[in-house]
Amino acid sequence: MNYIELNITVEPDFSEIIMAELGELGYESFVETDEGLLAYIQEEDFDQEKLDELTAKYLELTTIALTWKSLERRNWNEEWEKSYEPIEVGNQIRVRATFHAPDPSFTYDLLIQPKMSFGTGHHETTWLVMNEQLSLPHVGISVMDVGCGTGILAILAAKLGATSLEGFDIDEWAVENTVENFEMNELTAETEVFQGTIDKVGQDKIFGGVLANINRNILLAEIPKYVQHLKPGGWLVTSGFYETDQADIEACASQNGLKKLRSNTRNQWACVVFEK
Template sequence: MPWIQIKLNATNENAEQIGDMLMEETGALSVTFLDAHDTPVFEPLPGETRLWGDTDIVALYDAEADTKLILAQITASNMLAEGFAHKVEQLEDKDWEREWMENFHPMKFGERLWICPSWRDVPEPDAVNVMLDPGLAFGTGTHPTTALCLEWLESLDLAGKTVIDFGCGSGILAIAAIKLGAAKVIGIDIDPQALTASKDNAERNGVADQLELFLPQNQPEGLIADVVVANILAGPLRDLSDIIKGLVKDGGQLAMSGVLDTQAEDVANYYRDEMTIDPIVELNEWCRISGKK
């Protein structure tokens, strides 16, 4: 069955609202968001307004849909400027599940760490390979904040160390830490669904026996670690700074992300009283703050 695809160019301020309108008012069967580099946006941060740069919106319709009517409805919504940029294409029938899967490729972080979807061949069998599929919770490695944390973990000597993944999401950082040599990793998250995802992914990677998972209210008292990583958001990193610093043992290391470049210095200042802060690292407007206690 053929389809019609309408691609609109939007901004970070109106993309989500336009997507909702296309679904609710024009009868779009699906809506996909693409970033400025034509890469599908798979990882909106949990609980945060999506911060895209230039964003393309791709809406899929039945081949019998009246495109003139759809474009008139979009115009009438007043969400886009008059003469808005758009493109209408006819698509042949495809195996859409396979098409979606094609967007995910093995990704390398640092010198030896790979994150690989289960349906792809492992590029370097002798490297450190984490098998992780997009699914239940935030974190598959495609977002800059996840990439920054993975690269930092890969740069450390984790042999025999205890690591805390504060806000563990899918478990990607926790599992990577184990595969990189950590003796024990503790994942903490406020979302029970994230703990389920972390547990399932750890089992797929054969490291479940080295991963302990807790809701904050259930974590052991006096919990400390050699290495702490927190890929969450700027607000919680500020609000929970005393708690996060308390998880790092003296001489231990901390890395934080989920922070925009405009927020990084302010967040870092909440940690300077107990931490020696490294130069802040930026990737696509997102930052990693790291340091030693």
């Protein structure tokens, strides 16, 4: 499976909104550059017509130029490794690659093999979820990571005391990377990672916490299923959607017996925490 690398030249003031728009079109990963940003999407999901429409929309507001090329899997991974910088969440969490030296001033040191920016903390929603995890009970519980990406949220859950982790993703690369990252962090928790969706989770499996950093449509369709796997008093962290979609997510959660605990936003992205 190859990826398309989209190179966008645009004014800094428009980088965030362009990134959000591309996220809606299926672009998975982003790197900010001096000229604008790089965006990555699976080749089979690339749509030139939609890209042209997006360009035309913003040409009325700013100067924007786009070029793209196809990347082999190996080269795509190398791009991330070259561009990856450590991510810090407050003064407690630091996400780094093995080629970065540890910083003992942080409470939680998380190691990853950087292959997907969307799941490494660079994306606003990953940062939001990790920030919320710091305030949630993890000790002694099982945690499910929906659409695990690099597995970074599950790794943090383990470092916060979770004793069992289950992660899954529809992307085979994500599954491979999650397994690799679990091993690098030498987790003591029991772990299971598979390629697939919530429908492959055993009906008898019940979790104390569920991490769901996906997108609006999947959340609206699957929140009822997450609730079935959540024990009474358990928590659900949702993110991957914009502030404008938050009301829809909260309404769906309420209809399925969840109580909102709190919410947070960061650069127009939202995160909401619920309790069963």
